[in-house]
Amino acid sequence: MKPNASPYLGFDKDARGVKSLWERFNAGLIDTEERRDTYQQLLLHEWQRCKALGVDVAMTMGRRLSDSEFRLRMQAEQLLLETAVPIVRDVDRFLADVPGIMILIDRSGCALHISGDPRVGEFAASRTGIVVGSQWDEATAGTNGIGTALAKRQPVHVFASEHFCEGWQSWSCCAAPIFDADGHTVLGVIDYTTMASDFREQALALTVSVANSIQARMTMHRELERSRLVTAFSEAARRYPFDDMLALDHAGRLAIHTPSDRCRRIAENWASGGFEGTPAVRETFEVTAPNSESRIGTLILLAKPASYDRVFLPSNTPSSLRDAVEPVKRFGHFLTRDPDTRRMLGELERVAAADVNVLIIGETGTGKELLARQLHASSPRRAEPYIAVNCGAISEDLMESTFFGYVRGAFSGATRAAGPATSSPPRAARCSSTKWASCRWPCRPRCCACSRTAATSAWAPARPSRRAAASSPRRTATWSSWSRRAGSARTCTSD
Structure with missing residues (x-):
């Protein structure tokens, strides 16, 4: 047998x-x-x-x-x-x-x-x-x-x-x-x-x-489903760049996740068959097949951990006045137990000491300008002025004059000469350009020029170049003349 x-x-x-x-x-x-x-x-x-x-x-x-x-x-x-x-x-x-x-x-x-x-x-x-x-x-x-x-x-x-x-x-x-x-x-x-x-x-x-x-x-069908699930995950990750996210396939198996320590721990627990504390879910999104209503997966947007709440030191100074004249003194004024936030603050503190341009991206209300002030306060230029510029509030025609100054008669209402952005020359100042998303498209190339680092370390009053003086009766200072004279590192924040 x-x-x-x-x-x-x-x-x-x-x-x-x-x-x-x-x-x-x-x-x-x-x-x-x-x-x-x-x-x-x-x-x-x-x-x-x-x-x-x-x-x-x-x-x-x-x-x-x-x-x-x-x-x-x-x-x-x-x-x-x-x-x-x-x-x-x-x-x-x-x-x-x-x-x-x-x-x-x-x-x-x-x-x-x-x-x-x-x-x-x-x-x-x-x-x-x-x-x-x-x-x-x-x-x-x-x-x-x-x-x-x-x-x-x-x-x-x-x-x-x-x-x-x-x-x-x-x-x-x-x-x-x-x-x-x-x-x-x-x-x-x-x-x-x-x-x-x-x-x-x-x-x-x-x-x-x-x-x-x-x-x-x-x-073959499951491979197509996975491809669509990965595409949906990538699109959602662009909408929520600072959140942890999981993608589950049709059978509830973990298919992909954001590359954070928290998600890696969840994936390890998932593979071992259990969780050490179920993560809180902020929102879920069903991913369906393009030509039918059949579900091919689920995207799970995780809530922030309980330790994510930040506590700021209180101040008796009115907030509007403090934002205008008083930079935050050091990164230690952020109090948090969230490991991702701590790592980000540590990286910013190291970057602040370097003479480099910094681009800070985040949703409205997440504290981009506060971080920019922190960078200035921790930089070698902390004793110099800090200038915050709202790009969306500047007229397209006055962009250069606002940043780099103008002479009397350069435009309607220019009754007297003015220095760039402030009435006194900002030596080695740090410029923060905010509300980038609200800035009009023709203005954006001009705003981008503000983020370039110049070669010298001292600023001199803007004077029009010979070429600019010959071609422009208003004698407006050019970008290049100011850029050569301003030795500042700049921080640009964007929504």
């Missing part, structure tokens, strides 16, 4: 001997101490399990779901139907003269689609109740090809009297499970059923081949 590599496979089928064993089992005449071969021990074990589940051994007709239940089941398995039915129909072309039917089953054991020989299909429906919507899991119908393949998660061949219920013992059922792209999750079963007298040895190989074809096509 061949080794039992898989349940019901590798044994010589003995329909008469098995029928006698089945009758003695149901009559209570089986001696549990009697020595038996592996094949009989397997069958008795399966039948005992079905009896413990309360399956009626005298059942002759399969149980059918109600129409409403079946509609819900069809809707839930739309992807399986779209993937598997074309493959099953393609195989049908080569089985036109074979007396059998091929059945597509979902993961619960419900028949979703039946094709094959019409005469066999009609006979199976009238005699055994094998119709779409019928239920064939082991808890409902006992040992059978469909239910046993679901239970064992591997191909099986249940022949004639090997079935537990008397009504199925005239059939031969070869079935193979259909796995999802991960190779572990069972999506359903492909079953090929014939009369026991019409059994074909190739039937089991046929079902395995069809199941593998369905799995291969499902893998």
